[in-house]
Amino acid sequence: MTYKTIRLDLNDKVATITIDRPHRMNALTPQLFEEASAAIDAARANGARALILTGEGRAFCAGADLVADEGYDGLPDDLGELLDNYYNPFVRKLADLDIPVISAINGPAVGAGMGLALTADITVMARSAYLLLAFVNIGLVPDAGVTWLIAKGAGRTKALELALLGEKLSAEEALDAGLVTRVADDEAVLDEARAIATKLAHGPSVAIGYIRKQVAMALNQTLAETLETERKHQSKAGFTEDFREAVAAFGEKRKPIFKGR
The missing domain is CATH 3.90.226.10 (2-enoyl-CoA Hydratase; Chain A, domain 1)
Known part of the structure; x- marks a missing residue:
């Protein structure tokens, strides 16, 4: 275009x-x-x-x-x-x-x-x-x-x-x-x-996306609502390839290579 x-x-x-x-x-x-x-x-x-x-x-x-x-x-x-x-x-x-x-x-x-x-x-x-x-x-x-x-x-x-x-x-x-x-x-x-x-x-894109939404939501939420939002996002982030890569990199004492997945 x-x-x-x-x-x-x-x-x-x-x-x-x-x-x-x-x-x-x-x-x-x-x-x-x-x-x-x-x-x-x-x-x-x-x-x-x-x-x-x-x-x-x-x-x-x-x-x-x-x-x-x-x-x-x-x-x-x-x-x-x-x-x-x-x-x-x-x-x-x-x-x-x-x-x-x-x-x-x-x-x-x-x-x-x-x-x-x-x-x-x-x-x-x-x-x-x-x-x-x-x-x-x-x-x-x-x-x-x-x-x-x-x-x-x-x-x-x-x-x-x-x-x-x-x-x-x-x-x-x-x-x-x-x-x-x-x-x-x-x-x-x-x-x-x-x-x-x-x-x-070059960071963990899925988690970064959740973070920006989570902060925006927190501006209008109660603590209880924020805790539930964090729980939902953490559950999803925990299943990403980037989190698995970060855990592996930690064990291998190297920097993680995030792919945004």
Whole structure:
């Protein structure tokens, strides 16, 4: 498939999707969501075991494109329909993946772009980048799941501060707030994300898939419910080839070679 708004690279079981609209600071359009969704399916079909999201040029993503552009008619009258048809299905797709997602936040992540960045399991943020919930500045409310992500990650107080004031949050502030995993020098962001993704791509993929779902479920479960989830996933993980390989490698005093099965 030929992509116009993104690039897909698959190397060493790691798929990298780069949002490629630098002239619009990688702002989001329906076509971009369609292409990114198709790229994820293609990557999984070709054996990807980890996914990186990043942006081309100086921005990660400026959020929804507010202005009509070549091949793009601009925002519809009913923004709820836009969320129903494009934003929400894509966020759910990322959340439902059975492979880990890493975001390399190479520059500003604004509005829904902030939501996409924080949806990842591991987030590596450039030192000069910033996060910005800009919705209130244009008379809108947060979307792309970012309300939930910030409230769960940093708490109610921080979520309200960011959403109501619409002020920039630096990389170091985002790290201190628990919203991103690591901060790296600008030129090292993608390399660090790739190193993490490669490690995960060569890990026990079945267990990794269960772990990402288990943590997401735990955010809304009681202890008793979490214990039951852990029991169910552990039972399944215990029957994998990767677990048997790990036990054999332990006995033979060598590193396990995981095949993702």
